[in-house]
Amino acid sequence: MTFKILVTSQKGGVGKSTLSANLVAYFSRRMGLKTTLIDWDLHGSSSNWLLHAPNVGVVVQHLSLPVDQGGNRPIFEARLQLRHATKTSDVVLCDLTWSDYLAGELMFEFDMVLVPTSVSEIELGATAGFLSRNRWVFDSAAARRPMLLVCPTRVLPEQLASNIFTQQRFPVSFMLAPPVQESQTARDLYERGFLMDSQDVCGLSFQEFARAVCAAKEMRMAQIQSKAISPPKSAPYLVSETNTFASERTGPLCPPKHGVLEGLVGTAQYSILGRHRQRKLAEAEQSDTMTQSKATFGITNKQEKSTASSRSLSSLSIPEFIRRMARNPTSAKL
Numbered sequence: 001m002t003f004k005i006l007v008t009s010q011k012g013g014v015g016k017s018t019l020s021a022n023l024v025a026y027f028s029r030r031m032g033l034k035t036t037l038i039d040w041d042l043h044g045s046s047s048n049w050l051l052h053a054p055n056v057g058v059v060v061q062h063l064s065l066p067v068d069q070g071g072n073r074p075i076f077e078a079r080l081q082l083r084h085a086t087k088t089s090d091v092v093l094c095d096l097t098w099s100d101y102l103a104g105e106l107m108f109e110f111d112m113v114l115v116p117t118s119v120s121e122i123e124l125g126a127t128a129g130f131l132s133r134n135r136w137v138f139d140s141a142a143a144r145r146p147m148l149l150v151c152p153t154r155v156l157p158e159q160l161a162s163n164i165f166t167q168q169r170f171p172v173s174f175m176l177a178p179p180v181q182e183s184q185t186a187r188d189l190y191e192r193g194f195l196m197d198s199q200d201v202c203g204l205s206f207q208e209f210a211r212a213v214c215a216a217k218e219m220r221m222a223q224i225q226s227k228a229i230s231p232p233k234s235a236p237y238l239v240s241e242t243n244t245f246a247s248e249r250t251g252p253l254c255p256p257k258h259g260v261l262e263g264l265v266g267t268a269q270y271s272i273l274g275r276h277r278q279r280k281l282a283e284a285e286q287s288d289t290m291t292q293s294k295a296t297f298g299i300t301n302k303q304e305k306s307t308a309s310s311r312s313l314s315s316l317s318i319p320e321f322i323r324r325m326a327r328n329p330t331s332a333k334l
């Protein structure tokens with residue numbers, strides 16, 4: 001079965017094409033999957049990236065979608081293009097700037113809708129508006145509704161430490177991917193290389209993000225294959241607390257019926273963010289232990305500096321709101 005991902009947002013410049021190009025490269029070269037990129041962007045940024053960078057074995061198609069025509073035309077066109085691409089691919093990823101002319105039904109053609117958003121108030125507001133207008137898709141009771149993965153992009157170190165997501169209520173059920181950090185590397189690598197080969201904060205955060213997408217993909221594939229009706233122990237969702245529908249639904253990817261956030265304690269190990277969170281907590285704990293043993297055994301200045309920097313990196317590499325959730329999942333606000 002081919003896994004279909006739509007990378008989209010209505011806002012320009014949030015990193016759709018950067019994520020698209022780098023994700024398909026990751027799927028192809030790191031995961032060994034037959035991968036097709038369909039670039040529906042007029043400018044062809046993601047397809048150009050792939051066509052000029054060293055070959056990673058991705059099939060690249062720069063196609064047009066009649067987004068401005070509205071109605072069913074774009075959906076039929078997309079369906080045809082996808083059908084063609086899925087014949088030869090394990091993964092098909094489409095890069096698209098969303099338009100209000102498009103009918104939300106288009107998203108049902110996909111297994112996952114990945115929405116990059118930077119985390120300034122204005123961008124989060126725009127993302128909330130986009131999700132709200134298409135809420136019926138993500139909160140649909142249809143068994144094959146796409147899973148929604150929101151990805152914070154171009155995140156600055158100070159934003160990682162802020163509570164920005166606690167002030168923002170997304171009106172739908174969504175999973176939150178590990179953030180991809182801002183760095184010049186992302187710009188420099190355009191048409192030259194890929195973030196999976198970079199060891200700077202942006203490259204490393206991208207790799208963590210890509211692993212999370214792969215984990216979500218596996219969950220989704222397993223659920224489709226097992227045709228599970230309700231996943232009481234494995235709901236991968238992190239649910240926005242303003243979501244009033246989530247606890248009422250009974251589809252394959254629904255959170256447990258008894259409560260929107262209740263399931264998170266028991267299901268953390270299955271959720272993408274849960275895994276991310278657990279690893280970060282383990283790192284933080286390890287770092288704490290190191291700091292304690294440093295105090296006990298008298299570590300030199302140089303060693304102290306490197307311990308401090310690894311500590312600050314590990315505590316900065318995850319937003320405060322995620323750490324808060326890890327400590328007290330039932331009272332956390334998303």
Ligand SMILES: Nc1ncnc2c1ncn2[C@@H]1O[C@H](COP(=O)(O)OP(=O)(O)OP(=O)(O)O)[C@@H](O)[C@H]1O
Pocket residue numbers: 011012013014015016017018019041045097153154155180181182183184185186187190202
């Ligand atoms: N993590 C990052 N760090 C720094 N710059 C980034 C990052 N991600 C993307 N950019 C830069 O932001 C700009 C917009 O990125 P990109 O073209 O991927 O966004 P987009 O959402 O596809 O835009 P559009 O809506 O125009 O298609 C580009 O200059 C890109 O190099």
Ligand SMILES: [Mg+2]
Pocket residue numbers: 016017018041045046
């Ligand atoms: Mg683009």
